[in-house]
Amino acid sequence: MSHYLKHVFLLSLLCLLGAYVWLLYSQSHPSWQKWQAKYYEAQTQLLQDRLAKTADGNEKASLEKTLIQVKGKKPEIKPLLLPNGKEELCLTCHLGIEEISPSHPVESIGCTVCHGGNALALDEKTAHQGMYGGGHPGRLDVTALSCGSNANGQCHDGRKRPEDNIVERMQTSLMASKGGELSMVRYMFGLDKEQRLVVGASTTAAALAHPFDNRQDEPALQQNCLQACHQSEGSLFTASTTATATAEAQGCESCHVLVNATHTYSGQDVTIPRDKPGYGMVHRITTQIPYTQCNQCHNVGLPDLYHMTFNLRTDLNRVRSTPPEQADQQEVRLQNVYQPGMVFTSCEVNLDCIDCHTPEEVMGDGKLYTSEYQALKIQCRDCHGTQTEPPGFWIIGSSDDMALRQKSVNPAFPVLDVGGKILRTLRGEEMPYVRYESGLWVLYRKTNGQKFVIPQVQGSACRQEPDKQTSNDCHQCHDVSGNHHTSP
Numbered sequence: 001m002s003h004y005l006k007h008v009f010l011l012s013l014l015c016l017l018g019a020y021v022w023l024l025y026s027q028s029h030p031s032w033q034k035w036q037a038k039y040y041e042a043q044t045q046l047l048q049d050r051l052a053k054t055a056d057g058n059e060k061a062s063l064e065k066t067l068i069q070v071k072g073k074k075p076e077i078k079p080l081l082l083p084n085g086k087e088e089l090c091l092t093c094h095l096g097i098e099e100i101s102p103s104h105p106v107e108s109i110g111c112t113v114c115h116g117g118n119a120l121a122l123d124e125k126t127a128h129q130g131m132y133g134g135g136h137p138g139r140l141d142v143t144a145l146s147c148g149s150n151a152n153g154q155c156h157d158g159r160k161r162p163e164d165n166i167v168e169r170m171q172t173s174l175m176a177s178k179g180g181e182l183s184m185v186r187y188m189f190g191l192d193k194e195q196r197l198v199v200g201a202s203t204t205a206a207a208l209a210h211p212f213d214n215r216q217d218e219p220a221l222q223q224n225c226l227q228a229c230h231q232s233e234g235s236l237f238t239a240s241t242t243a244t245a246t247a248e249a250q251g252c253e254s255c256h257v258l259v260n261a262t263h264t265y266s267g268q269d270v271t272i273p274r275d276k277p278g279y280g281m282v283h284r285i286t287t288q289i290p291y292t293q294c295n296q297c298h299n300v301g302l303p304d305l306y307h308m309t310f311n312l313r314t315d316l317n318r319v320r321s322t323p324p325e326q327a328d329q330q331e332v333r334l335q336n337v338y339q340p341g342m343v344f345t346s347c348e349v350n351l352d353c354i355d356c357h358t359p360e361e362v363m364g365d366g367k368l369y370t371s372e373y374q375a376l377k378i379q380c381r382d383c384h385g386t387q388t389e390p391p392g393f394w395i396i397g398s399s400d401d402m403a404l405r406q407k408s409v410n411p412a413f414p415v416l417d418v419g420g421k422i423l424r425t426l427r428g429e430e431m432p433y434v435r436y437e438s439g440l441w442v443l444y445r446k447t448n449g450q451k452f453v454i455p456q457v458q459g460s461a462c463r464q465e466p467d468k469q470t471s472n473d474c475h476q477c478h479d480v481s482g483n484h485h486t487s488p
């Protein structure tokens with residue numbers, strides 16, 4: 001063997017040895033062990049902080065007991081055995097992650113039914129391979145798999161009653177296609193003689209190369225739209241894989257996963273970096289959606305088509321940095337909900353958007369519309385009636401009435417039973433949280449169950465005209481914003 005070859009031989013031997021040592025090491029210290037150690041460390045810290053704060057003897061004793069237990073934990077694989085006989089190992093690394101919601105109990109549905117991925121893998125890369133929407137199961141291009149008809153059966157799609165097929169409905173929602181904004185702008189520019197469908201259920205505004213027929217100012221307008229709001233390359237709800245897109249929640253998540261100002265995670269799962277945007281505050285989906293969540297997109301500014309700009313509201317930074325726990329205070333709501341200069345009545349601020357805007361408005365009703373006004377269902381008179389008519393209603397006829405299923409929205413709602421009288425809008429949607437009780441119409445706020453009596457126009461001194469029922473009409477006299485020159 002030549003001198004040179006000897007060197008090569010020795011070198012490769014060394015490399016092989018190195019690789020072998022690394023293999024032995026990584027097998028005895030797999031990354032899941034590291035995450036578990038980190039998790040127990042974090043839990044220990046939490047318990048110690050709580051111990052330092054409490055003066056209660058009983059609590060102290062119980063905390064100390066838990067502390068000893070946590071400190072004694074050894075790394076171990078955490079299999080999750082599901083009722084269908086399948087096993088999942090995701091929790092081995094994602095130890096301590098919050099249950100996504102009480103109606104999706106972890107012990108019966110597991111993780112991969114929503115996320116996809118490889119349930120039995122114990123290394124990060126393999127486990128995450130093929131995850132729906134790259135960790136965003138709510139993205140509308142994957143919801144058919146994640147939320148729709150999947151391994152667990154027919155969940156939010158493929159069901160008998162069309163209203164249960166939310167995945168399909170959502171595809172027609174204006175908030176997903178942006179068809180309303182686009183039709184409106186094209187109409188205003190004179191590109192269409194009347195408002196027409198520009199996008200359909202399978203295309204979105206973002207998919208159109210030239211939404212404004214190559215008008216000279218098209219690039220500027222598009223650019224401005226993207227910068228102001230639609231950071232995910234124009235598509236708020238569909239496939240978007242750019243780096244900026246991950247900073248925002250997507251699809252179903254943009255309403256159902258609550259976020260803080262920085263879109264960062266602050267839950268118990270230690271694998272998730274605390275400073276990386278793109279996550280909900282905790283691993284949780286909810287139907288109790290506060291106005292702050294809707295106002296990530298709504299009430300952030302106004303478009304100025306004449307100058308081809310979208311002007312963000314001047315106080316937006318202050319609004320966005322309001323901590324979630326302060327955002328619900330009355331005086332903060334008055335400042336934060338609507339942009340400066342707008343007019344509104346008290347209930348438009350005291351209630352949350354979802355107390356008025358119905359599920360069919362927010363998640364689509366299966367039909368395609370060309371403007372917000374066609375898609376809208378709710379009217380002021382639905383709750384307040386008119387001088388001659390009280391609100392419409394529905395009486396729960398049987399125990400399988402759809403309205404009864406809605407009790408899951410907030411457990412704080414009083415029980416609703418057969419015979420109960422609830423509100424029904426003129427467009428035919430029931431509102432089970434608006435009820436007729438002891439001669440009064442009352443509303444229970446979805447986010448916190450707070451009860452409000454709804455004042456009725458009938459029998460009041462209201463001076464409205466019977467055929468003037470839009471909110472603009474009402475705002476002429478009813479305005480608590482201080483931005484209006486007249487008052488009742």
Ligand code: HEC
Binds near residue numbers: 031273
């Ligand atoms: C070996 C450990 C490990 C296993 C096993 C594992 N994960 Fe993860 N997972 C991680 C780490 C670490 C991160 C954080 C990645 C990062 O820094 O962005 C993560 C992130 C995620 C995310 C967020 C994606 C994102 O955008 O950051 C999801 C969703 C997820 N995991 C789901 C799963 C599911 C479902 C399984 C089981 C099929 C699983 N994980 C198994 C370690 C693991």
Ligand code: HEC
Binds near residue numbers: 091104111250279
């Ligand atoms: C009902 C569907 C569903 C189930 C079941 C589910 N997740 Fe998630 N998961 C989501 C959604 C939705 C998000 C939010 C993504 C976002 O905010 O962009 C998410 C986010 C995550 C993240 C990123 C951190 C975060 O909170 O945003 C991790 C990690 C994760 N899931 C792991 C798991 C593991 C592990 C399980 C099983 C114990 C599981 N998930 C079960 C729907 C689900």
Ligand code: HEC
Binds near residue numbers: 174289295354372377
């Ligand atoms: C990710 C951004 C985003 C979020 C979050 C969002 N919206 Fe929207 N919404 C839009 C856009 C964009 C439009 C206008 C679409 C169009 O006209 O093309 C819209 C339109 C609407 C409309 C009128 C049209 C319709 O479909 O009924 C209502 C009502 C509405 N949103 C209510 C809500 C409520 C309530 C929430 C919170 C639960 C919410 N939105 C959250 C972006 C969003």
Ligand code: HEC
Binds near residue numbers: 156164253406409
């Ligand atoms: C624009 C906001 C918004 C988006 C986007 C959205 N939802 Fe909803 N969703 C709501 C609101 C508000 C409610 C509560 C309605 C109520 O009080 O019953 C709700 C209720 C629900 C419910 C429970 C009540 C019911 O009607 O069955 C399910 C399930 C649901 N959404 C699934 C989804 C899925 C799946 C997606 C994505 C395909 C999605 N949502 C997208 C706002 C939204």
Ligand code: HEC
Binds near residue numbers: 347351357376379380
């Ligand atoms: C007290 C009930 C109520 C509350 C609360 C409410 N809205 Fe509305 N909203 C309405 C009614 C009624 C209309 C129809 C306007 C009309 O009659 O002209 C409307 C119209 C809209 C429209 C259509 C375009 C427009 O600006 O007129 C959007 C978008 C909208 N609301 C979003 C929201 C959002 C986002 C929130 C929460 C920040 C919210 N609404 C809170 C009752 C309400």
Ligand code: HEC
Binds near residue numbers: 356379443452471474
């Ligand atoms: C989902 C039911 C609902 C809808 C829709 C609704 N309101 Fe109300 N409204 C209430 C409730 C509850 C109260 C009592 C709580 C409060 O005053 O904030 C109220 C109070 C009022 C009052 C009496 C308090 C005052 O400020 O003088 C007026 C006037 C009023 N609403 C006008 C309107 C107008 C205008 C609209 C349409 C833009 C509207 N409401 C839509 C539920 C509703």
Ligand code: HEC
Binds near residue numbers: 381457462
């Ligand atoms: C020309 C002015 C005017 C217009 C327009 C008007 N209102 Fe009124 N409204 C009044 C006055 C005045 C009262 C009595 C105020 C009072 O008793 O404090 C009143 C009372 C009410 C009340 C009862 C408030 C309570 O506390 O008992 C409701 C609800 C109401 N209006 C709703 C509406 C709605 C909804 C519209 C639009 C369809 C509307 N009003 C349009 C002037 C108007």
